[in-house]
Amino acid sequence: MTAAPPGGAAHRPDTLDLWKRGLGAVPEDVWRRTGLEVLILADNGLTQLSPRVGALRRLHTLDLGHNALVSVPEEITGLPALSRFLYLHANRLTELPRSLGRLSRLRYLNAGENRLTELPESTGGMGELLELRLRHCRLRALPGSVGGLRRLRELFLCGNRLTELPAGTGALRELRVLELRDNELTGLPPEMAELPLLRHLDLRGNPRCAPPDWLVELPSLEKLDLRWNGVDERSPVVRELERRGCTVLR
Numbered sequence: 001m002t003a004a005p006p007g008g009a010a011h012r013p014d015t016l017d018l019w020k021r022g023l024g025a026v027p028e029d030v031w032r033r034t035g036l037e038v039l040i041l042a043d044n045g046l047t048q049l050s051p052r053v054g055a056l057r058r059l060h061t062l063d064l065g066h067n068a069l070v071s072v073p074e075e076i077t078g079l080p081a082l083s084r085f086l087y088l089h090a091n092r093l094t095e096l097p098r099s100l101g102r103l104s105r106l107r108y109l110n111a112g113e114n115r116l117t118e119l120p121e122s123t124g125g126m127g128e129l130l131e132l133r134l135r136h137c138r139l140r141a142l143p144g145s146v147g148g149l150r151r152l153r154e155l156f157l158c159g160n161r162l163t164e165l166p167a168g169t170g171a172l173r174e175l176r177v178l179e180l181r182d183n184e185l186t187g188l189p190p191e192m193a194e195l196p197l198l199r200h201l202d203l204r205g206n207p208r209c210a211p212p213d214w215l216v217e218l219p220s221l222e223k224l225d226l227r228w229n230g231v232d233e234r235s236p237v238v239r240e241l242e243r244r245g246c247t248v249l250r
Contacts, residue, residue: 014058019043031055042066042087051075063087065110070094077102089113089133101125101145112136112156124148124168135159135179147171158182158202167191176200181225185209193217204228211237216244226250 014037016030023044030039031052038061046067053062054075062079064072065087072088074097083105088096093114101122103109109126112135119134124145129152136159147168155172158181165180170191175198182205192198193214201218202225203209211226215237224238224246231238231250238248 014038016040019063026050034058037061037081039063049073049076054078057081061085064091066090068092072097074099079103080105082106083128084108086110096120096123098122101148104128107131109133119143119146121145127151130154132156142166142169144168150174153177155179165189165192170194173197176220178202181205188212190214196220199223201225211235213237216240221246223247224249 013035016033016036017040019040020043026041026046026049031050034055035058036056037058039056039059040063042063043066046069049069049072051073053073057079058081059079060081061084062082069091071093077097077099082103085108086106088111090113093116095116096111096119098120099122100120101124103126105128106126107128107130109129110133112133114137116137116139118139119142121143123143125148127148127150129149131154132152133156135156139160139162141162142165144166146166149172151174152172153174154177155175156179158179160183162183163186165188167189169189173196175195177200178198179202181202185206186208195218197220198218199220200223201221204225204227207230209229211231224241227249238250242248
């Protein structure tokens with residue numbers, strides 16, 4: 001029998017909090033609780049997840065972080081109510097479901113600290129996504145479909161192996177925060193000059209990525225982090241940004 005979750009959650013039939021219970025495997029009775037809206041399975045040493053998760057059709061939040069999963073079933077992407085949070089970080093995933101884009105209502109996805117080398121092309125289908133976290137994976141490129149994330153406000157990509165960004169990045173017109181620290185970037189696509197709301201751009205640890213001239217055209221840029229990039233103190237781009245009040249760290 002599944003232990004009662006802490007903090008009185010046992011009295012909420014729509015929430016099941018099994019955080020850090022040392023389960024090793026998900027109890028079978030969990031999949032029979034089809035009225036669940038929140039399911040927390042973080043930090044349990046899970047190595048696999050049953051396709052029966054697809055029966056939880058009212059689920060809007062699913063936390064699978066800090067486990068040992070090497071894959072997640074495609075059935076997750078068929079959950080019609082999964083709209084708030086999906087945590088997949090700190091597992092052993094080498095890929096995400098190919099049908100990830102079916103999560104068209106999802107607003108937050110954290111898949112960082114995995115062994116991902118690429119994202120599925122369907123990623124751009126997550127049109128309601130507001131925040132995407134992919135820190136410390138092994139990504140070498142982003143799919144061209146990333147421009148479909150039209151509502152995205154925050155994108156965290158530090159600690160990957162990116163050498164460039166797709167032109168579609170310039171279509172992220174709601175983007176406020178872009179973190180690119182510790183990658184292998186050699187430049188940024190000029191289409192990014194069309195990002196009217198970008199406030200914070202973190203380019204730390206990309207020594208081959210000089211600040212492009214069009215950065216001065218970003219009307220909302222408030223902070224540019226260029227530390228450990230070897231940027232010339234006399235860079236006209238840096239001087240112009242500072243003149244208009246942008247904080248430039250170098």
